[in-house]
Amino acid sequence: xxxxxxxxxxxxxxxxxxxxxxxxxxxxxxxxxxxxxxxxxxxxxxxxxxxxxxxxxxxxxxxxxxxxxxxxxxxxxxxxxxxxxxxxxxxxxxxxxxxxxxxxxxxxxxxxxxxxxxxxxxxxxxxxxxxxxxxxxxxxxxxxxxxxxxxxxxxxxxxxxxxxxxxxxxxx
Numbered sequence: 001x002x003x004x005x006x007x008x009x010x011x012x013x014x015x016x017x018x019x020x021x022x023x024x025x026x027x028x029x030x031x032x033x034x035x036x037x038x039x040x041x042x043x044x045x046x047x048x049x050x051x052x053x054x055x056x057x058x059x060x061x062x063x064x065x066x067x068x069x070x071x072x073x074x075x076x077x078x079x080x081x082x083x084x085x086x087x088x089x090x091x092x093x094x095x096x097x098x099x100x101x102x103x104x105x106x107x108x109x110x111x112x113x114x115x116x117x118x119x120x121x122x123x124x125x126x127x128x129x130x131x132x133x134x135x136x137x138x139x140x141x142x143x144x145x146x147x148x149x150x151x152x153x154x155x156x157x158x159x160x161x162x163x164x165x166x167x168x169x170x171x172x
Contacts, residue, residue: 012054013037020062023105027065035061106157113138114150121147 013033021029036057040047047053103122107115113136120132133140 009040009050009054012051013058016054016058020058026069027062031065032058032061035065102158103154106154109157110150110153113146114153117143117146117150118154 013036014029017029017032017036021027021032036054039057039061107118110118116136117132120127120135127135129140129143133143136143138146
């Protein structure tokens with residue numbers, strides 16, 4: 001492949017890797033790019049359809065990285081930690097903060113009024129339906145169904161980022 005083709009290939013690869021590596025998902029776009037460049041070098045020549053090949057390779061590498069992350073276990077025995085109570089507390093806080101960031105990032109992708117509804121539900125002030133409906137300017141009776149739809153959308157966005165197993169049968 002000539003240098004100009006590599007440059008076009010690189011821009012496409014960068015864009016695809018950025019699209020497949022969600023922020024806070026544990027997968028870095030640069031790692032995906034590096035893995036796909038390695039695949040390209042192992043291929044030994046240019047692929048027949050570069051754009052299609054790049055999309056498929058990035059998608060495959062992202063799935064493989066997600067599988068590795070789900071299967072990873074922390075190293076070190078619990079007995080080796082001098083104060084396991086403090087370490088566990090710190091780990092729990094870090095995991096909670098990461099979950100919170102993922103939910104906040106997913107909020108921006110919700111449709112319509114859902115970001116405001118879910119943000120009001122997540123507020124630390126423990127608002128009632130009456131207070132939320134007054135704050136958002138919607139009827140109290142429509143808040144329940146709206147909340148249900150919004151949480152369903154949020155759940156599907158988060159599940160798509162985490163890669164949770166798909167349940168068989170009728171979807172709700």
